[in-house]
Amino acid sequence: MNDFINKKLLPPVMKFVNLKPMVAIKNGMLYPIPFIVIGAIFLILGNFPYTPIADAISKSGLAAIFMQAYNGSMALMAVFAVFGIAYSWVHDAGYEGVPAGLLAIVVDVILQPDTVTNVTNSAGKTSTAWVASNVIDKNWLGGKGMIVAIIVGLLVGWIYTWFMKKGFTIKLPEQVPANVAASFTALVPGAVIVSGATAVYAFFKLGLSTTFVEWIYKVIQTPLQHATDGPMGVFIVAFLPVFLWFFGVHGATIIGGIMTPLLLANNADNNALYKAGKLTIDNGAHIVTQSFMDQYITVTGSGLTIGLVVFMLWRAKSTQMKTLGKLEIVPALFNINEPILFGVPLVLNPLLAVPFILTPLLSGILTYLVIKFGIIPPFNGIYVPWTTPPIISGLIIGGWQGAVWQAIMLLMTIASYWPFAKRYDQILLKQENSDSTAKVLQ
Structure with a gap:
């Protein structure tokens, strides 16, 4: 049995988990965790599960205060993820990762819509007749934007590392302070990556009348969320982590790094239905969530x-x-x-x-x-x-x-x-x- 495990099962498992994209996702998804945990505490306080206490918190005005803390932390999980993934890829390659992480945030924002067509007024009424322009829709910075965050983080990390390895950077004399030199080092790959992201935005905006993040959400993320929300999703989250743990590999971290974006997006969908009083399977509620x-x-x-x-x-x-x-x-x-x-x-x-x-x-x-x-x-x-x-x-x-x-x-x-x-x-x-x-x- 030991021979079978060590010679047949373990090598392909370890080869998969050590692929650069898998390592970058696994390590990068660790960065949002502190903010998710902190935000979750304020989310619970703002939506307390016991009605009398929830009503008291709401009447006191504290619910909105608690939700502001949530909106500034857990609701921005895609921002932390895209930074973490790009940073991890570049850092593991032996280069300064912060510029790549910040560049990934820039690209992520470029690929999002700059208008909000469903506007809610102070009375809580939502209408598509109102349009807000020159804004960032926070929904795409959270669960709805997680797949794009992964794609952008991986691509920016890979392209930035390629530029570093090829030496296509601006090199300053050794006398220049390190922090100043680092900013110029990122200038060439940053200009190319931002220009490429802008071209992608233009293609989807002018050619398809949508944006990259909306297209990905419709074509990839939504089907993936529904795919995880079934027997296959149950098998992945229930079997694979312990299967990897059996070999001494931290299966929860590896599978969680891949599945967490989708499961948190399912969580967000359910929470929206819960707030609207429509949390049922018939209304589209997910079963398999975080x-x-x-x-x-x-x-x-x-x-x-x-x-x-x-x-x-x-x-x-x-x-x-x-x-x-x-x-x-x-x-x-x-x-x-x-x-x-x-x-x-x-x-x-x-x-x-x-x-x-x-x-x-x-x-x-x-x-x-x-x-x-x-x-x-x-x-x-x-x-x-x-x-x-x-x-x-x-x-x-x-x-x-x-x-x-x-x-x-x-x-x-x-x-x-x-x-x-x-x-x-x-x-x-x-x-x-x-x-x-x-x-x-x-």
Whole structure:
């Protein structure tokens, strides 16, 4: 089995995850995370899931204040992403990445519309009769613009690096301060990239009567969002992260870097429907969202390992499992499980591979079905920081139904891990007893 894993499975997996675009996306998508988490807190406060408190916050005027903080942080996630991806590509190539990141933001803005045709007045009335010109529509800086952010970040990073490698830059004498020299270094590739972006904008504006970001959203992002919002999406977010984790590769980071833009866009769509009071499948609500992944696939850690932790605390007899259970229970409540991933270990452990890989897949399939058939409502699109304890997170994103279903899924993990954990515990106990006997005989 080790030969099969090391010679057949691991090489292509590692080759894929180490491709330059994959590394740039994985690393670049880490930059928006702090602002997403901060913004999520203000989003929860501005849209509190308990109606009496939400009404009180709204009447006090604080809801608008909280949403302003959200609009300046999480709502700009595409801006942070496009900067991070371009910066990561160029930085990993050995060059100064900040100019490339800023250049990517410039290109991202150029490719967006400069008018807003759906304007909402102070009374909350929206009309297409009102048009605002010479503006940036913030919607394209958030979830709706994530695919364009990825495309722009990768292209700017690649083109900028090509210019650096070929030496097509303005070089100043060594006596010139480094920060001044860096700005001139970016001048030639920046001029070419901005000119190219402007030509693309002109092509779509004059030839197709649209913009690049709107075209991408219609032709690529919307179909991809719907593609992820089905059985294939469940398989990707539930199976692939733990499959990669089994080989010791941080699967949540890799798959999350690819899927997070789409899942956050699904979140944003659901949140808009939730605010409008139209959060139903018939109205286009998504099932597979970032909340779906964070609160029902990776809750208590990749592999939904809370069931294993419960066994280690309650029924384990080996010293190793009992000790790790005591160490892991608190981190597990905040969805951190690296201590048992590498301590039990779950990585490259064939005895625990079955529950580790299949438990999140089972939770994903069941959660998909209960939403699909209307047993629980779609999730409201409120982004909950990934360290939020279970049950609380379920309550925030899905009300009491979400909390109850999350509790059921956590109980399910106990049943799925129990027989495998029991067998592994027996093996560890036998090894520990053998070691103790050998020490006595010595």
